[in-house]
Amino acid sequence: MATGLLLTANRYEAHLDGGLQASTTNDKSVLWRFKWHMEENPCRVRLICTDGKRPIVPEGCGTARTPANNAEGYVPIKCYYAPDIPNFILSPNSLKPLLGKHYNGYTLECDDDKKTFQFSVNHKKRKSGSLLLFGTTKSICFQSTSLRNNSNNLL
Numbered sequence: 001m002a003t004g005l006l007l008t009a010n011r012y013e014a015h016l017d018g019g020l021q022a023s024t025t026n027d028k029s030v031l032w033r034f035k036w037h038m039e040e041n042p043c044r045v046r047l048i049c050t051d052g053k054r055p056i057v058p059e060g061c062g063t064a065r066t067p068a069n070n071a072e073g074y075v076p077i078k079c080y081y082a083p084d085i086p087n088f089i090l091s092p093n094s095l096k097p098l099l100g101k102h103y104n105g106y107t108l109e110c111d112d113d114k115k116t117f118q119f120s121v122n123h124k125k126r127k128s129g130s131l132l133l134f135g136t137t138k139s140i141c142f143q144s145t146s147l148r149n150n151s152n153n154l155l
Contacts (some may be wrong), residue, residue, distance in 0.1 A: 015045050017092050021047075023078065024082045025079055025088040028081045031062055033062050037058065043059075047085070058139075062078075063076045075133075077098075095131065110137055116135065
């Protein structure tokens with residue numbers, strides 16, 4: 001299904017899942033500006049796994065830095081901390097807020113020979129305003145993602 005393999009000391013692989021409504025990780029060290037969900041600030045998100053069993057309630061959320069072809073080298077996405085989900089899963093829905101009202105869907109192009117993919121978050125008016133993410137395919141799409149956050153610094 002997904003992977004949590006360590007790529008280097010600071011990078012992980014994430015499973016790109018178009019059916020997921022929110023990005024999740026089981027490793028809060030990749031989240032910047034992490035906040036626990038407390039009784040006074042409960043999480044209203046309920047994640048339903050494909051097995052249809054009990055919903056998973058994230059324990060907190062933060063920002064994951066996902067590598068992209070922009071000046072910063074990454075894009076910040078909202079990501080939920082759910083230790084019961086065994087891997088890092090990236091939802092295309094997490095990328096919508098980056099383009100706001102200019103969001104116009106996404107495109108996934110796979111190259112079976114090279115075992116790579118290009119994921120484009122499409123800008124409504126300008127192709128140059130689109131976001132590009134790249135990754136490798138195994139039987140599903142994976143992307144190198146999330147720089148480890150050892151300091152909880154602001155973006």
